[in-house]
Amino acid sequence: MGRRLGIYGGSFDPVHNAHLLVAQAAMEELNLDRLIFVPAAQSPFKPEFQPAPAIERLRLLRLALADHPEFLIDDLEIHRGGISYTIDTVKILRGKYPDAELFYLVGADHVASLPKWKSADELAGLIQFVVIPRPGSVKAEWPAPFRGIELKGFPLGVSSSEIRARVKAGLRIDFLVPPAVAEAIANNQLYL
Numbered sequence: 001m002g003r004r005l006g007i008y009g010g011s012f013d014p015v016h017n018a019h020l021l022v023a024q025a026a027m028e029e030l031n032l033d034r035l036i037f038v039p040a041a042q043s044p045f046k047p048e049f050q051p052a053p054a055i056e057r058l059r060l061l062r063l064a065l066a067d068h069p070e071f072l073i074d075d076l077e078i079h080r081g082g083i084s085y086t087i088d089t090v091k092i093l094r095g096k097y098p099d100a101e102l103f104y105l106v107g108a109d110h111v112a113s114l115p116k117w118k119s120a121d122e123l124a125g126l127i128q129f130v131v132i133p134r135p136g137s138v139k140a141e142w143p144a145p146f147r148g149i150e151l152k153g154f155p156l157g158v159s160s161s162e163i164r165a166r167v168k169a170g171l172r173i174d175f176l177v178p179p180a181v182a183e184a185i186a187n188n189q190l191y192l
Contacts, residue, residue: 002099006035006130009077009086009104011043011160013051014185015064016177018158022105022132025153027070030103030130036072036093037061040084044118045110047083052190054078063180087119090126102127111140111148121145167191 006026012019015037023035039057043049051057058075065071076092077084086104093102104127106114111131117123129148131140135157142148158176166173168191173182185191 002101003033003097004031004103005093005097005100006030006032006103006105007038007090007093007127008035009038009040009084009089011046011049011051012037012039012057012061013160014057014060014163014177014181014190016158016160016163016181017175018154018156020064020178021154021156022151023071025151026103026105026130029151029153030149032070032103034070034072036074037065038074038077038084038089038093041077041081042083044083044085056184056188056190060181060184063184064178066180085118087117087123087126090123094126103130104128105130105132105151106148107132108134108137108140108150111146112143114146115143164191 008023008026026032026035039054039061041054058073058078061073065073077089080088090102090104106129108131114120124145129146131148131150133150133153140150163173163176167185173185
């Protein structure tokens with residue numbers, strides 16, 4: 001029997017505790033062997049947004065995941081550069097793990113737009129989607145030909161953009177990110 005692997009893509013700019021709670025819920029609820037964090041080079045959903053340098057986002061992810069061997073980081077989108085399309089990433093990971101059952105985590109706010117994603121029909125056939133619930137969101141309706149399930153998880157109203165705004169405003173982020181991430185953000189003067 002093949003392994004069960006989750007794929008968690010995103011900007012992770014910065015990684016925060018809600019990301020980690022989603023990862024924990026995915027591991028438990030989907031009975032995953034590993035969860036692979038895939039930081040995007042550039043999100044196709046935010047073409048005007050310039051994330052923090054990739055090296056900094058990777059450092060923050062490594063700090064946040066240091067004590068969790070069940071979580072892996074694959075920087076393939078960063079090395080590829082340009083806009084990060086899920087179909088390209090899924091094909092590469094399908095090649096790396098040909099016998100694995102793959103699950104792709106997606107925010108509830110992206111489910112309705114899945115048919116507009118690059119090579120949507122092909123993507124729907126390659127992977128099972130798992131929706132990450134947002135506080136106050138309604139149950140996701142999967143557009144054909146997509147299929148998926150919804151995590152019960154620990155929905156928190158924490159976002160990376162909120163954390164960046166708090167840092168810029170000189171407000172504390174102690175309980176929103178792991179301590180090592182908060183320290184690295186302060187030491188490297190990120191998001192000011």
